[in-house]
Structures are given as C-alpha cells and as structure tokens.
Amino acid sequence: SDDIRNIGILAHIDAGKTTTTERMLYYAGKTRSLGEVHRGNTVTDYLTQERERGITICSSAVTFAWNGKRINLLDTPGHIDFTMEVEQSLYAVDGVIVVLDGTAGVEAQTVTVWTQADNHRLPRLVFVNKMDRSDAIFDKCIDDLKAKLDAKPICTQLPAKNVDGQLGIYDVITLEQLTWQQNDFGRTYSINKLESSSEIRELREKRNELIDQLSGVDDELAEVVISTESFDKVSNELIVQALRRATCQQKVVPVLLGSAYKNIGIQRVMDAVNAYLPTPNERNQIYNCFGGELKRGMRVLSSRGQAEVISKIYEPLADEYREVSSVRAGDVAICAGLKSTVTGDLLTTSHTSLKNAQKRLIQSLDATSPQYDEDEVDVNQELFSIEPKIPDAVYFCSIEPPSLSTQTAMEQALKQLQREDPSLRVNYDTVTGQTVLGGMGELHMEIIKSRLLSEYKIDVDLGPLQIAYKEAIETPAITTLSVEKDIAGSKQNVNITLQLTNNQTELFSLDKSPENVQNLNALRPRVLQVLRKGAIGALERGPRVGGQVVDTQIRLHNVTVGRGTADSFVMAAAAQCVQKLLSKSGTRLLEPIMAMQIVAPNERVSGIIADLSRRRALIKDVMPKGDRNKLILVNAPLAELSGYSSALRTISSGTASMTMQPCGFSEMNAADETLAVRRAQGLD
Numbered sequence: 001s002d003d004i005r006n007i008g009i010l011a012h013i014d015a016g017k018t019t020t021t022e023r024m025l026y027y028a029g030k031t032r033s034l035g036e037v038h039r040g041n042t043v044t045d046y047l048t049q050e051r052e053r054g055i056t057i058c059s060s061a062v063t064f065a066w067n068g069k070r071i072n073l074l075d076t077p078g079h080i081d082f083t084m085e086v087e088q089s090l091y092a093v094d095g096v097i098v099v100l101d102g103t104a105g106v107e108a109q110t111v112t113v114w115t116q117a118d119n120h121r122l123p124r125l126v127f128v129n130k131m132d133r134s135d136a137i138f139d140k141c142i143d144d145l146k147a148k149l150d151a152k153p154i155c156t157q158l159p160a161k162n163v164d165g166q167l168g169i170y171d172v173i174t175l176e177q178l179t180w181q182q183n184d185f186g187r188t189y190s191i192n193k194l195e196s197s198s199e200i201r202e203l204r205e206k207r208n209e210l211i212d213q214l215s216g217v218d219d220e221l222a223e224v225v226i227s228t229e230s231f232d233k234v235s236n237e238l239i240v241q242a243l244r245r246a247t248c249q250q251k252v253v254p255v256l257l258g259s260a261y262k263n264i265g266i267q268r269v270m271d272a273v274n275a276y277l278p279t280p281n282e283r284n285q286i287y288n289c290f291g292g293e294l295k296r297g298m299r300v301l302s303s304r305g306q307a308e309v310i311s312k313i314y315e316p317l318a319d320e321y322r323e324v325s326s327v328r329a330g331d332v333a334i335c336a337g338l339k340s341t342v343t344g345d346l347l348t349t350s351h352t353s354l355k356n357a358q359k360r361l362i363q364s365l366d367a368t369s370p371q372y373d374e375d376e377v378d379v380n381q382e383l384f385s386i387e388p389k390i391p392d393a394v395y396f397c398s399i400e401p402p403s404l405s406t407q408t409a410m411e412q413a414l415k416q417l418q419r420e421d422p423s424l425r426v427n428y429d430t431v432t433g434q435t436v437l438g439g440m441g442e443l444h445m446e447i448i449k450s451r452l453l454s455e456y457k458i459d460v461d462l463g464p465l466q467i468a469y470k471e472a473i474e475t476p477a478i479t480t481l482s483v484e485k486d487i488a489g490s491k492q493n494v495n496i497t498l499q500l501t502n503n504q505t506e507l508f509s510l511d512k513s514p515e516n517v518q519n520l521n522a523l524r525p526r527v528l529q530v531l532r533k534g535a536i537g538a539l540e541r542g543p544r545v546g547g548q549v550v551d552t553q554i555r556l557h558n559v560t561v562g563r564g565t566a567d568s569f570v571m572a573a574a575a576q577c578v579q580k581l582l583s584k585s586g587t588r589l590l591e592p593i594m595a596m597q598i599v600a601p602n603e604r605v606s607g608i609i610a611d612l613s614r615r616r617a618l619i620k621d622v623m624p625k626g627d628r629n630k631l632i633l634v635n636a637p638l639a640e641l642s643g644y645s646s647a648l649r650t651i652s653s654g655t656a657s658m659t660m661q662p663c664g665f666s667e668m669n670a671a672d673e674t675l676a677v678r679r680a681q682g683l684d
C-alpha cells in the first residue's frame, strides 16, 4: 500500500473542490472531457440535487493513477448542515487537501473542517484556488492560515504574471517558472528557468526562507544547513524529503496555488499529494490493524456482531463503479450485499482477529504516541471502533407520502437513505400516526425530499420545520397500573408497578428490594423483554411537546401477568404505566444548544456580543486571533439563531465568519419554556 494515497478534499462551500477534482480526473486520463460545475455535468457531484444547486452534498470517492501512485480521493460536502458527512469521510483517509478560495482566504467552514482534520490528526496541504481572479490575494491567504488556523504554512509556490497577463506559478523549491498551455485545457505546461536577475534574487530569498522555516521543525535538514553553512547548497531532494516528514508529522502545511477553472496548477497539486501526504502504512498508528484483504464472497463480522457476506466489491469512480474481486489494506472500495452494516462500522473475519488487532493497536499507540496515557480508555474506542459520533437531531418535521399506498415504499426508501446518512432520524409517531424526520437543518430535510423524488420517484410533503426539544422529569414518581380486558374471549390482565427517577446513565433497572425480589426473580425473561420495550418506547414522546424524555430511569418494582395474556398487551400496559407516571411527575423542556465560533475584527466584537446577549447566548471566551481579530466562543439556544448568519453579516458588514455545531441540550427558564411550548403547539 506504499503506492496508495487515501486523501480527502475539504473546503468552504464554493471554494472550488469539485472543479479541482474534475481537473485531476481529466489530467489523470480518467475522464475524456472537462466537466464544468456551472454546466452541471461533473462526475463527483452526481446527485441531481447537487447538480441543481451546484453544491456537493454526499461524499463521493474517485480513484486515479498519478505518476505510479494510486490516489483515492474523497470529495466532501461544504455546507454547514453536512459536517457529519465530512466527519465520516475523515475516518477513511490518511491526508487532506484543503482548498481555499484565493479571493476569500480562510472562511467559516474552512475553520470547521480544519478542526475536524485536527481531531483526526490528519496531515494536510493547502491549495489556494481562484488565483486567476484579479481580487485574489495570495498573501492574505497565508496570513489567514497563520492567524485563523494557527497553521505553519510553507509556500512551495508563489503567483507569477506571464507575459500575456495570465496566471503563472513560481516554484520556490526549484526556482523555475511554470506556464500552463491554454489550447489543450492545461494538459501541458512549460518549465522555464528565470531570466531576470531581480526575479531570481527574490525567489532565492523565498527559497532560503522556506529552508529556514523547515529546518526549524526538521532536525535532519537543520543538520545539513549547519554542516554546509549555506542555504544555497541544500538540494531540492533534501527539501522535499524534509517537507514530507514535517507534513506527515503535522508540523507544517505545504501551500500550492492555481486556478482549477482556468486549468492552471492542478498537476502540481497531484504531484504534491504523492510527495508530501502519507501512505496508509505511514499512518500506522491507525492503520496497522487494518490489514489483510477483502474478497468477493467473504463472510465478515461487523463490530455490532452481525455476520455479513460481501457479494460484490467495486472500485469507485463517483456514480460509476468498476467491479473488482478483492481489495487490499489501504484501499477505498464500495461493497454490495451488506444488510446491516452502516457507515463507520468495523469489519473483521472473526472475534479472535478483532481481539488481536485491538491488542496490536494499543501496542502501536504506546510505542508511537506518548501522548496517550493508559487511563485514556477511550482512545481504543475512539480509534478502533471507528463509529463516528452521531449528533442528536436538532430539527424535526413530519413527512407524508403522496398516497397511503406509497407509505411502505417511502419507509423502505428512508431506511436506505438512513444507512448512507446516520444523522437522519426516522420515527413513527403513534399518537399522530405520522412519520417524523429528524435532522441537522432545513437544507438537510430538503435534500432528503428531493432524493426521495429523484431516486425513488416518491413525491413526499414535508411539514413545517420544528425545533427538537427534549424533556426530563421534574420529580420522581411511582405508580401502579392494573389493566384487564377480554380480547376475543380470552382474559388479559397485567398489574404493574413502575417508578421514574432522575438518572443519566441507566434507562431501565429492577428494584430488587426484599419486598420485590421474589416477584422479579420469578419473572420470565420474555415478559421482562416486552415490558422493557413497552416502557422505554413510551419515553420517546414526552407529555409537554412530544419531545424525547431523557435523563430519566424506569425502575420496575413489581409485575403480575395473568395466564394467557398476550405479549402485546404486556407491552401496551407498560407503556401506559410510563405515560401515567410522566403526567404525574411532570416534565421540563430541554432545548438544543449550538456551540459557535465567531471570528471578527476587534472593533466589531462589542456589537456582536451585544446582539448575542439578546439571544440568550452564553459567551464562553473571547480571545485574540492574530493582531486584528478576536475569536468569540459562545453557546446559544438554537431557537434564537434562525437567520443568524445573515444577521452577523449585517452587524459586521460582512467582516465576521462563523461556524456552529450542536453541543447538547440544556434547561430553560419558566418564561422561555412557556413560550417554546406555545410555539410547539402552534399557538404563537
């Protein structure tokens, strides 16, 4: 797998990821014509939604050969609603290309994806795109990388102006000027030695600066510089090797530039992927264990314990696939025939190999990463059971099929969509009889609607978007419910005592105190199972606004079930008992909170904070970000943030940028709660 690069491509929306990817495929010979984003025919943005809106929603993988290496590239969405997708694709890559819009520098979503790449400890390189535009400023992008992302950029290229006014590129390492031909869509470019002595002098200074920066983080290069006592004698090969080491160790970030749209500079980005980003083997602290080979027809175990058979394996090229018979460690592939496995699951051949691999992982972590201490039990969990953390839905809306006869088809389709996108929640509300979708935002829901139409031909209606409140009980309560009924001549009866208490860890427990222990020990496991299912199911819908009841434990004290009573009757009795308890104990609302990171010029901060405090926000920290800017860390209720990004644009005259992610649920005061309940009931 030394010849493989598994790379993600990340950016703020519209920076040009898709165009860049298209050019790579074209130059690598994988596509015969250039797909232009604005013409709506690119390979990676293959969903119609994406074509219509011109944005990337689903990650798609493409693979191509470049100079003897195979590059597997995962294109990821740039929209804020889809940070979950980005998170998932990062588990599958060893390095990342971050695309900047040269006219905008580091933008809000760049900060988010950069932080995500940090969390996954991914080496990265930066491609400053759109440098053909007259308002593009390369130096500002470099300043942004330092100030907003705390990165150590190494400029391996600088923008040059060709005689015809077109964008050219100076190679700072080789001291050459590169000029792309326009008559063959940039397939060829010329490499020229510099002519004017002032140009040579300036570029040589930049090269010296680069060596100086690099030797500050790479001891091997530092030794060469010290022993030769001159920057000029450091060979290009030594620089490239040092830059590779420092990039793989995430000490620096190589920066390249160009214009995807005008076909300038892309081949050099592909060269840089080969030269500076790690192979799956080099990222051994994670991938050592992911060894072996996956073959067609193989039986595997998923981390949730289910056996699966791999019926077919495909090499991806966006929505076109080529069938292959096997894949090796380090490859990215698409498998058909898996029934229960979802994104993020780990597949192994047996429990023993899973155990052995876990052992090897811990050993390799100890050896290579001293920062992991043994108490950190989560490390194993975090790196090995690569299941991504799925945020709770913060919005929900009802979804209606066009006719009753399409209900089943819609449910099937939603199930499939959910396997691709675990952040989509699908519930059935027994009270209203409606199917309810939970998700991350308005665009998220609209995309589901539009995919149902285009891929499954089901034209659904979505209800209004509502905030997904949760509920928690106010006071503990205990009650006994006795139900008796004749159903088709057979007597059904259940007598059950349940209690609700505040508890954040365990959902269901048995009260084995002396007066109950005998009753509970005599309980048949099957009865306990259905009872538990009924009781826990009733927590899905709280009495205030129908929100999920959380931080609450159901405690079973006592139950007697009459002879011949059906399971469904026991289940319904348990659910009814919990509902009775919920109205007895009363519930408080918990509202979704968003964590926001706002970067704004110093002079705009007070205005932004004044506005935030009107939105019930909690300012957590305000810290300097470079000389001119501040980073504001703030938590605010989602209910107060509708239209916030445009409000922020107005307050800051477009100078501030922002990212936000859901960060849990919290209690609200009585007045806000009353307001929220009225709104949820449609009274306000």
Ligand SMILES: Nc1nc2c(ncn2[C@@H]2O[C@H](COP(=O)(O)OP(=O)(O)OP(=O)(O)O)[C@@H](O)[C@H]2O)c(=O)[nH]1
Pocket: 011, 012, 013, 014, 015, 016, 017, 018, 019, 020, 037, 038, 054, 055, 056, 057, 076, 077, 078, 079, 129, 130, 131, 132, 133, 258, 259, 260, 261, 262
């Ligand atoms: N002038 C100029 N325009 C570019 C360049 N690269 C891309 N664009 C334009 O910028 C727009 C966005 O490009 P995309 O490639 O769709 O950007 P993206 O990052 O994939 O966007 P999302 O998929 O929405 O995240 C399109 O209209 C492109 O034609 C470039 O180098 N120069």
